[in-house]
Amino acid sequence: MSETEIAIIGxxxxxxxxxxxxxxSGAKVCxxxxxxxAGGQLFKQIHKFFGSSKHFAGExxxxxxxxxxxxxxxxxxxxxLQSYVGGIFPEGKIMMVTxxxxxxxxxxxxxxxxxxxxxxxxxxxxxxxxxxxxxxxxTLCNIQGVQPGKEVLMxxxxxxxxxxxxxxxxxxxxxxxxVELASEIKGYGVHSAKIRRLGIPIYTQHTILExxxxxxxxxxxxxxxxxxQKIILNSLxxxxxxxxxLAIGLNPLAELAWMCGCHFDYKPALGSxxxxxxxxxxTNIKNIYVAGDVAGIGExxxxxxxxxxxxxxxxxxxxxxxxxxxEKQRSNIENDLKNLRR
Amino acid sequence: xxxxxxxxxxxxxxxxxxxxxxxxVKEGVKVTLIEKEDIASxxxxxCDGNLMLLSKSPGHxxxxxxxxxxxFPSLIKDLDVNxxxxxxxxxxxxxxxxxxxxxxxNIKQQQEAGLNVKLMDDKQTxxxxxxxxxxxxxxxxxxxxxxxxxxxxTLGLYQKSRQQGADILLHEPVxxxxxxxxxxxxxxxxxxxxxxKYIVNATGVYANEIGKMTEIDIPxxxxxxxxxxxxxxxPFINNSIICGCYLKAKHHLCDKKDINDPIxxxxxxxxxEQTIEGNLLIGSTREYVNFDTRTTYEGMTAIAQHACxxxxxxxxxxxxxxxxxxxxxxxxxxxIIGHIKTLKGMLLAVGHEGDGIILAPITGKLIxxxxxxxxxxxxxxxxxxxxxxxxxGKLK
Amino acid sequence: xxxxxxxxxxxxxxxxxxxxxxxxxxxxxxGPVAVIECMQNIPCNPCExxxxxxxxxxxxxxxxxxxxxxxxxxxxxxxxxxCPGLAIxxxxxxYSETEAxxxxxxxxxxxxLENQVVDAVNREGVIITKGKVxxxxxxxxxxxxxxISLLIPxxxxxxxxxxxxxxxxxx
Numbered sequence: 001m002s003e004t005e006i007a008i009i010g011x012x013x014x015x016x017x018x019x020x021x022x023x024x025s026g027a028k029v030c031x032x033x034x035x036x037x038a039g040g041q042l043f044k045q046i047h048k049f050f051g052s053s054k055h056f057a058g059e060x061x062x063x064x065x066x067x068x069x070x071x072x073x074x075x076x077x078x079x080x081l082q083s084y085v086g087g088i089f090p091e092g093k094i095m096m097v098t099x100x101x102x103x104x105x106x107x108x109x110x111x112x113x114x115x116x117x118x119x120x121x122x123x124x125x126x127x128x129x130x131x132x133x134x135x136x137x138x139t140l141c142n143i144q145g146v147q148p149g150k151e152v153l154m155x156x157x158x159x160x161x162x163x164x165x166x167x168x169x170x171x172x173x174x175x176x177x178x179v180e181l182a183s184e185i186k187g188y189g190v191h192s193a194k195i196r197r198l199g200i201p202i203y204t205q206h207t208i209l210e211x212x213x214x215x216x217x218x219x220x221x222x223x224x225x226x227x228x229q230k231i232i233l234n235s236l237x238x239x240x241x242x243x244x245x246l247a248i249g250l251n252p253l254a255e256l257a258w259m260c261g262c263h264f265d266y267k268p269a270l271g272s273x274x275x276x277x278x279x280x281x282x283t284n285i286k287n288i289y290v291a292g293d294v295a296g297i298g299e300x301x302x303x304x305x306x307x308x309x310x311x312x313x314x315x316x317x318x319x320x321x322x323x324x325x326x327e328k329q330r331s332n333i334e335n336d337l338k339n340l341r342r
Numbered sequence: 343x344x345x346x347x348x349x350x351x352x353x354x355x356x357x358x359x360x361x362x363x364x365x366x367v368k369e370g371v372k373v374t375l376i377e378k379e380d381i382a383s384x385x386x387x388x389c390d391g392n393l394m395l396l397s398k399s400p401g402h403x404x405x406x407x408x409x410x411x412x413x414f415p416s417l418i419k420d421l422d423v424n425x426x427x428x429x430x431x432x433x434x435x436x437x438x439x440x441x442x443x444x445x446x447x448n449i450k451q452q453q454e455a456g457l458n459v460k461l462m463d464d465k466q467t468x469x470x471x472x473x474x475x476x477x478x479x480x481x482x483x484x485x486x487x488x489x490x491x492x493x494x495x496t497l498g499l500y501q502k503s504r505q506q507g508a509d510i511l512l513h514e515p516v517x518x519x520x521x522x523x524x525x526x527x528x529x530x531x532x533x534x535x536x537x538x539k540y541i542v543n544a545t546g547v548y549a550n551e552i553g554k555m556t557e558i559d560i561p562x563x564x565x566x567x568x569x570x571x572x573x574x575x576x577p578f579i580n581n582s583i584i585c586g587c588y589l590k591a592k593h594h595l596c597d598k599k600d601i602n603d604p605i606x607x608x609x610x611x612x613x614x615e616q617t618i619e620g621n622l623l624i625g626s627t628r629e630y631v632n633f634d635t636r637t638t639y640e641g642m643t644a645i646a647q648h649a650c651x652x653x654x655x656x657x658x659x660x661x662x663x664x665x666x667x668x669x670x671x672x673x674x675x676x677x678i679i680g681h682i683k684t685l686k687g688m689l690l691a692v693g694h695e696g697d698g699i700i701l702a703p704i705t706g707k708l709i710x711x712x713x714x715x716x717x718x719x720x721x722x723x724x725x726x727x728x729x730x731x732x733x734x735g736k737l738k
Numbered sequence: 739x740x741x742x743x744x745x746x747x748x749x750x751x752x753x754x755x756x757x758x759x760x761x762x763x764x765x766x767x768x769g770p771v772a773v774i775e776c777m778q779n780i781p782c783n784p785c786e787x788x789x790x791x792x793x794x795x796x797x798x799x800x801x802x803x804x805x806x807x808x809x810x811x812x813x814x815x816x817x818x819x820x821c822p823g824l825a826i827x828x829x830x831x832x833y834s835e836t837e838a839x840x841x842x843x844x845x846x847x848x849x850x851l852e853n854q855v856v857d858a859v860n861r862e863g864v865i866i867t868k869g870k871v872x873x874x875x876x877x878x879x880x881x882x883x884x885x886i887s888l889l890i891p892x893x894x895x896x897x898x899x900x901x902x903x904x905x906x907x908x909x
Contacts, residue, residue, distance in 0.1 A: 032829040050782035052800055058784035060821050060881065068811065087664065089639045104639065149814035157747075169903065170846055189777040190748030190823030197900040198846070199863030202747040204740070261636065339800040340781050 004030045004078075006314050007094055007107035009085050009256060011039020013300045014292025014307035017112035017327030024210040028236040028313075030105065031077060032096055034084035038072070039065040040115055040133070042300060045143040046170075047163055051301040053339065059301060062142075088260050093288060109287050109314040113258055113307055116250035116271065116293035121155065124210040128216030133211075134164040134247035143173040146233060149243030153220045154178040155208050161247030162191035168245075169198055176239045177201045179208055181220050182198065211244055220244050221284035252294045260285045270296030280313035281306060289314055302340050307335045344534035348372045348509070348602050350713060351536055353530055353552055354517055354544035355379075356386035356493060357698050358691050360499035361706030362542055366504040370402040374536055375508055376529065378515035381476050382496035385546050387700060388667025390569060390623045391489035393700045396432045396459065400451035402724040403676055407697060408456070409720055410704035414488060421498035422505075424619050425490050428660055431581040432487035433471065435652060436479040441586035444484055452482075459484040474656045487582055489615060492699045499702075518554040519688075526556075526687035539712050542689045546670040547633070549678075549692035554575070556685055559737050560678065561692045561730050564633055564668035567611075567626035568578060568641040570649075571663040574620030574657075583614035585652065600660050612648045622659070624649045626696075628669075637664040669695045672730075677701060679708055684735075689713070690727060746876075748861040749777055753895060756866055757806040759794070763831075766895065770830035772812025774804050776780055776823060788820035815841050819880035822831045838895035839872065848904060849874050851860070857902040858890050867894050 006022045011033035019292040023029045037129060045061020072079065082240040094105040118133035125131070135158070142337065152173055157180035159172045159265045163218040164176045178195075183205050185192050193200060194325050197292045205225055224235035250271055253266070257275040262283040264273040274296050291310040292303035309330060316326040350366055352359045355377030356539040363375045377383075393411055398404040419426050443458045445461065452459050459482055467481040468474050504510050511531070519541065520527040528537035543552045545558070551562035615623050627641040642664055649658045672678060672693040689712065691705050704720065711718050730738050742824075743749040743897070757773025766773075768878045769772050773793070780804060781800040793810035794817060796802050828841035850856050850871045858869035873887040890898050 031852070048883075050780055050822050053782070053784045053787035057782060058788075058822055060497055086661070087637065087639065087642070090636055092633075094638055101744070160858070172847075177749075185747055188780055188823065189743040189747075189749060190821075190825040192860060193743060193775065194824045196746065196748035197859060197861060198862055198903055199859065204745055223831055259637070 001104040001106060003106045004028050004225050005106055005107070005318055006030075006109045006111065006311070007032065007092075008111040008113055008311075009094070009291070009295075010040065010113035010115055011035075011038035011063070011079055011237075012113060012115050012292060012303065013042055013068070014303035014310075015040070015111070016065075016072055016113075017304040017307030018111045018113060018311035018314070019077045020068065020071045020075060021308045022315040022320075023072070025312075027316040027320045029036055029077050031079045031080055032071070032085055032105075033079065034095070036082060038069055038079050038081065043069070044138050044315065046142050046167060049301060050299070052336065055301065055304075055336075057301075064300070069090065082224045084110045085256060088256050094245045108318060111281075111289040111291055111314060112251040112254075112275075112294055113254060113290075113292045113303075113310075116252050118246065119249045119251055121208070121246050121248055121277065123208055125212055125217070128211050128217050128240055130213070131211055131244045131246070134160050134245040137243065138167060138247045141167060141173070146287055147173050148173055148245075149173065149241070151239070151241040152198075152243040152245055153177055153208070153222070153239055153241045154245045154247060156247035156249070157179065157182075157185045157187055157192065157202055157204070158247055158249065159187040159191060160250075162195060164186040164245060164247060165195050165200060166191070166198075167256075169195070169200070175200050175204055179206045180204045180205045181225070186332055199285050207231070217242055217244055223314055225275045231241070248291065250297045252297065254294050254307055257283065257288070257290060257294065260288050262288060262290075266297065270298075279334070280326075281310035282313060299340065303339060305337050305340065307334050346374070346534060346536045348374045348375075348536060348538045349681055350540045351376060351538045351543055352542045352546075353382065353383045353529070354546060355496075355500065355510070355512065356384055356546055357382070357496045357499065357702040358694065358705050359542070359544035360496050360503060360544065362544055362691060362709045363503035363508045363510070363704040363706075365501045365710035366713065367503050367508045367704040368676075369710055371710070373508045373714065375503070375510045376514055376516055376531065377510070377512050380512055381500045382493045385667050386496045387493050388569075388665050389567070389669075389696065389699065390613060390615055390625055391426070391438065391490045391492050391617070391699065392613065393490055394432055394464060394488050394584070395457055395584060395599075396434050396452075396482060397485050397584055398697070399675070400448075400455045404452070404457070406704055406725075407700050408486075410701050413707065419500055420555055421495075422513075423494050423498040423501065424428060424633060425494040425498050428491045428618070429485075429487065429488050431470075431483060431485045432584070432627070433467070433581040434482040435467070435474075436481055436586045437652075438479060438586070442479045445558070449482055451506055457484055458486055470581065471583070473578060473653050475652055478652075482634070483581070489582060490699060491617070492585070495699065500656060504520060506719075514634070514681035516552065516555075519552065520693050521556055521685060521688075524686055525683065539689050541710055542687060542691055543621050544691045546692055546698070547668045547688070549670060556688065558682060558685060560692065560727065561737055562672055562678070562685065563630060563672045565631045565671040565695065566631050566634065566666050567669055568637045568645065568664060568666040569623055569625035570642060570645055570661050571665070572622040572624070573660045573662050575622065576620065577616065578653075578655075579614060579616055583612075583652075585612040586646070587611070609647065612645065613650070613737055614649065614653070618699075621662075622656075627666075630730060634669065635668060636665050637666050641666075670698075671695045674729075677705070677725055678727050679705055680712065680722045680727070682727055743777055746862070749775060753777065755778055758803055760830075761806055761808040761811070765808040766831040768831050769832045770815075770841075771808055772813065772815075772817055773804060773812050773827045773829050774806055775816075775825045776803055777820075779803060780823070781824060784820045784822065785817045785826060788816045790814060790816065791820055803902065806829050815885060816879075818843055818875075818885050819883040820822065824883070827899060831892060831895055833889070836892055837889045837891045839887055839889055840895060840898060841885055841887045843883045844900065845883055846903060849884055850886065850901060850904070856888075856904075858888060858894065858898040859900050859902050860897045861899050863900075863902075866897060869901065
């Protein structure tokens with residue numbers, strides 16, 4: 001069993017930012033992440049981020065990831081990789097499963113920065129190999145350096161769908177089109193405009209009906225829907241594709257918060273059931289904080305601000321910062337978040 | 343404040359309460375069921391699905407469970423949801439010479455009671471369960487066993503009762519029991535008063551909280567059982583499995599000595615079952631920790647270690663979840679079913695501990711028979727509240 | 739047929755001309771000027787910071803759309819690579835009698851070569867004319883966003899916003 005003052009679960013943008021903010025105070029911090037590398041989804045974000053030029057705006061995500069990691073290393077923040085948390089038990093006991101076995105970490109404060117998971121969609125053929133989350137396709141392209149397929153149909157026109165489409169094109173993969181159930185495109189117009197310039201059609205008021213193929217995706221069938229959400233039968237289109245990417249939203253990965261007994265609120269706009277937190281990111285369970293997508297689905301820039309706030313608050317409650325300092329930081333961050341969430 | 347008049351008020355929306363509602367509405371009785379949270383949100387939603395006879399001590403307990411098991415096939419046919427019911431065998435593993443010797447006597451009693459059970463040596467046992475460790479003495483085996491999804495069963499009973507006219511109030515805690523001169527009158531919730539001739543307390547671990555409203559002590563204590571859930575895997579066990587110390591853990595825990603022994607209280611009541619979906623449910627601890635429903639590292643480790651000892655292959659299987667539920671336990675392991683002598687119209691159907699699922703149909707049926715003045719299909723004398731009282735009427 | 743960026747993904751010229759970041763035709767004819775095709779209230783402001791003449795203004799509220807002061811704009815093109823949304827272009831209608839010069843970001847490989855004649859596309863990705871690549875700029879300050887300068891017939895200056903995607907083996 002080892003001891004730490006602040007344990008942070010998840011080393012993505014929120015977790016790393018929390019780690020830096022807390023470790024700068026002198027608190028003993030450890031990060032736990034189940035992946036091979038820290039950084040969460042940052043390292044597959046090869047596009048430039050929106051945001052304020054005060055922060056990281058205009059920088060590509062993976063470069064932001066590198067900067068955060070460098071800061072963590074400078075501060076000698078301990079990072080356990082390939083380690084997942086199997087449970088959080090009474091009195092701050094964290095069960096960590098590492099490649100070498102199970103370890104117990106005793107922490108005074110715990111920050112949950114576990115992120116989110118892609119939503120899935122069931123339709124005939126949706127279990128065929130070749131149907132995958134857009135985030136998964138993005139990981140293949142931008143982390144593993146593998147094309148997920150040659151011809152892709154994208155389902156969902158949110159920012160993830162639009163950005164991944166663009167990045168698939170950059171990776172030399174053809175995207176035959178984007179399907180969007182709603183009557184209007186969900187993501188930013190500048191993202192949609194840049195893929196339209198590259199000749200990719202967007203089918204609003206359309207839905208995926210079927211993936212066809214023998215043991216793998218060979219064709220995708222889409223159809224137009226009318227105002228009553230009924231499929232217009234003579235509108236069906238078939239595409240020869242080997243991959244169907246689903247970009248239909250994210251769900252917070254909140255199991256650990258459930259396990260801790262956190263109070264949840266249902267907030268569809270933020271993705272699903274979200275653990276309640278106070279203005280300092282602390283949940284109703286004392287010493288348990290949340291930050292990033294687990295506290296509501298949003299951009300990485302929001303996750304970084306929330307992580308910073310949680311890290312500052314946890315360190316303050318251990319006596320490493322004074323309250324006046326925390327209060328000042330909180331009001332700045334809150335201001336920034338208000339801007340970013342718009 | 344709203345007022346209502348019904349025949350029977352049932353307090354508690356678990357498997358027992360909904361089963362009582364189900365059997366009462368069948369008799370044409372006007373029923374209101376009041377649940378403080380949601381259907382199956384307590385014990386019935388946090389337990390395993392074994393319908394097990396082998397673990398019952400010979401006598402009333404065993405007979406009651408056996409009568410109840412007989413009711414399942416027709417009951418399930420009547421429900422509109424798939425409750426995942428299936429028959430399977432049950433195997434009690436004997437790990438030590440001591441257990442083997444003990445079981446010789448136990449099995450004879452069970453056979454006399456009418457259970458088709460046989461003793462198997464280590465080889466026969468491993469033929470039945472190929473993934474079992476070779477380090478085993480033998481086992482007791484019976485084919486009289488079943489398996490069900492407890493949440494779906496409770497929801498099925500709820501749905502059917504409602505369809506047939508039961509009024510079911512959710513998220514409405516009972517604030518007060520109205521009674522006068524030794525006779526119940528009804529209950530008061532935050533927004534209404536409901537009057538009835540009979541009130542059934544089917545609140546499981548909260549039995550005593552309701553009891554206190556009428557100044558009657560009901561000796562039911564919450565006993566926490568932690569359960570591990572694994573990922574879905576191909577058929578791994580052919581039977582529901584319990585270990586030989588199950589009985590001991592089940593019945594002897596009320597000894598002060600045993601409660602303080604972590605090995606006894608945490609890992610010694612192992613049971614293993616595989617759901618239709620393929621997940622293994624591995625349970626369970628038996629701890630008195632009031633109403634704390636968290637899982638603990640110590641509890642989970644104890645369960646996992648014991649399970650891996652018996653089935654070494656389990657080391658390669660991923661655990662995906664854990665949960666714990668509170669079992670309404672009585673000191674002698676038997677439920678409390680029947681009238682409260684000192685308060686006319688008040689009935690109890692509580693204290694089923696880990697047997698609520700298997701005992702739900704018979705409990706529902708018996709309470710319905712009691713209220714309708716019918717001939718009882720089972721002698722409930724051994725389950726009366728009076729058994730806990732001394733000559734002066736005080737709890738022992 | 740549906741029109742407009744919310745329905746099709748591509749903004750129409752009418753939508754763009756309403757924007758505070760879209761310069762007048764008159765200004766384009768005088769020389770290079772930024773064309774900011776940023777339609778929505780995105781919380782983002784690197785364009786403002788990148789402008790050496792403070793011709794682009796967003797202000798305190800990050801999510802306001804950029805306002806172009808076309809008199810101050812010198813058409814230097816620093817904002818092109820600064821815009822995370824790749825939504826800023828430089829248009830110069832004063833390049834020659836018949837040709838306009840447009841500059842835009844292009845992040846796909848292979849890059850076109852200087853003096854190469856390529857297919858120029860409009861905002862819907864439809865090839866509408868040929869263009870001649872004048873320059874391909876790759877600067878560290880652009881953070882891996884190459885900027886292409888393309889010469890096209892003048893009448894297409896407000897339509898052409900890119901070049902057609904190309905295969906690895908040539909055009």
